[in-house]
Amino acid sequence: MTKAYSRFLTAFFCLFLGGLLAWHLFLPDRDRSETENRTLAQAPAFSWAALVNGSYTKGVEDYVADQFPLRDDWTVLKARAEQLMGKSEFNGVYLCGDTLISKVETPEAAQVEKNLTYIQKLAEKTDVPVSLGIIPSAAEIWKGKLPAGAESWDQTLLLNAAAGTGLPTVDFKGALEAHASEPIFYRTDHHWTTLGAFYGANALLEALDKAPLEQADFTPETVSDDFSGTLYSTSGIHWLTPDTMEFWVGEEGLSVTSWRTGAPEAATLYDRSYLQVKDKYSAFLGGNQPLCVVKNEAIPDGEKILVVRDSYSDALAPFLTQRFSEVHLLDLRYYRLPVAQYAAENGIDRIVVLYSAQNFVTDKNLVLLTQ
């Protein structure tokens, strides 16, 4: 190796390491990552106590990683490299042609069993009829799209166990499978599309002996054709065509009350400001909140339904307003008071515990139903 060439290699190596360090230092720190939908670690404050207990060095490592230059782009490069090596799973997400499908890990059997008993206990506690609806995810409905032999937990085990509780259940699986060839799930997000939610709504209405909705009665409005969802973020696969998002149900005649802060506030069925940011699915009802009530003035003396929800219900709720005078959406992660009492105080006629299979098997808040 000649001296000049050694110098060149040495300089090159040092520039790569030192260059990224300098870039990191000069780049302003970001507060949050849109793609990852979370706040990013900031430079930790030094203290001897934090040093000794290890939290300082951990904080530095998180800071360096979170504020790394071009953070999102590196993950795309990694996904590309993995694809080149023949992989079809990317951080727990399968790439199936033009569609991303989240893998469902085998859950802890004990947690699943407990969650089902909590719902039975709720049914015993209240006089209001309780139904259970488990929405199978794309990994179940679109099983045929998964790479051959790729593993994902068999969600029918959960559906059978749910049927075994003796509670009335909703056949979402049958309803979605009947339309499996249609875009019922987003390709880059784990939620169902408005079309999927429409079929889901009819499955629920059928289970509750209500008249089904007619597709012809709605005029879908395309509100975004640039939706890249959670699976886009997790997988690092950023080269698929974004999803299209639609609103079907009109807002007229509906009044929405949100309890975001503990006090009632007027809200809207759709929060269109979310359509400008990455987290577009939150446009439905404005995303997570402890409690949300939607009233339909056109059905003054219809029934009132309480939905113990996860985010799948956000796309579903607009359809339910067409058959109920009040739709109460309650999120157990934020709403800590007894559900049975809430139902009694608000004159609820029906309770539906409505979860996606993937959330249901890992959820740790259903225990609150037993209060």
Next chain:
Amino acid sequence: MIFSSLTFLFVYLPLTLALYFLTPLRWRNLVLLVVSLFFYGWGEPVYITIMILSILIDYIHGLLVEKYRANDRKARWFVGQSVVFNLLLLGFFKYWDFLAANLSLIPGVSLPQFGIPLPIGISFFTFQTMSYTIDVYRQDAPVQRSMVKFGAFVTMFPQLIAGPIVQYKQVARELDHRVNTTEDFALGARRFTVGLAKKVLLANSIGALWEACLAAQSAGTLTMVSGWMGLLAFGFQIYFDFSGYSDMAIGLGQVFGFRFNENFNYPYLSTSVTEFWRRWHMSLTGWFREYLYIPLGGNRGGTVKTLRNIFIVWLCTGFWHGASWNFILWGMYFFLWLMVEKYLLRSVLAKTPAAVKHFYTLVVVFVGWGLFAMENLRVCGSYLAACFGGAPLWSAADGYLLRSYGVTFLVLAAASTTLGKRGWEKLPGKVRAVLTPVLMAAGLVVCTAYLVDGSYNPFLYFRF
């Protein structure tokens, strides 16, 4: 801190290199000592005290051995003290809980377990410091009178936490008089990049397959094919992880002006188990030979004594890898195979075609990895039983795993041979000169992508 982390690569390493090379030559050992202590204390700041204690005790013992050189009894006494101290240190932090748990199985005995986290690299640095006092006593190495230089030897961060085990005599001269050249820097940087790629791109990728097979075992869906794929995956993972780490250590050592001995020599090319152990983790086998086997008498006391000595060495080799029965079993497994080869198979192997011997060696070694990888002996037993016919041959999921990891396996197999090295050497010098920075850049960039992705942690409202 570990080498394959963003903090090490893009904060610690550039700052350390800058500090080291901006410092005048005579202060560089001090810089090395300080940055190494910093490196060591990063994960567990409290354990710096163990490190400093260890430096002090072995430094003083080295001086004492030198001082009483004329009085052999006394010199031996101090060597003994140093060895006992190091073994106690290792014994307490690494083995106490294991011993206490097993001794407490005896009725009437109840010993407390402390569950103290293992100080990183303790298995390596205790062996290094032990070899120092022994070498001084044997006059294989000069005594080190500078505490800074001795401290720099003990803590030297390139090889501190995962070897290779550097004996004092190998670097004694470089501690006192070393030359830093840009050629060493360039070669070291290149070697470091190769090691980083082996660790981050190869070892980590195939490690995921081993995890999948282990999960299949506990779910009861393991097949013969996936069982063997898992053993292969683990064997490749540990080789590329460990040899990658050694490459990074050797490379960084060279950057700082030190020559460490090689630790691996294409072990998976071996055509006998005996040969495998001459090519695998050479700094450890060399250490045991020099400081255990030969002092025990080696092969000079007849067959029975030789057998006893080899047995002790392999018992220790197994146990050194971890405080658990499976590692002892793993050591015994290799003791048996080595003895079978030495006393029974020698003439048979001499007549066997190389390809068959190669296959036989790989089967023995990879089954050995099964013992190594699974601490729970019941799990280990049923896993290996599945590999040898106790499970269905094949399932659809295996096809998926093969498609996902087939290319990786091919790369790993090729990288385990001298194919790449020979191909590289056949290229014209000019092509190599152009390709070197291109490949280094590609390696560093892709490794960075994998490391950033590893820290990527989208919060899924997923959960809702």
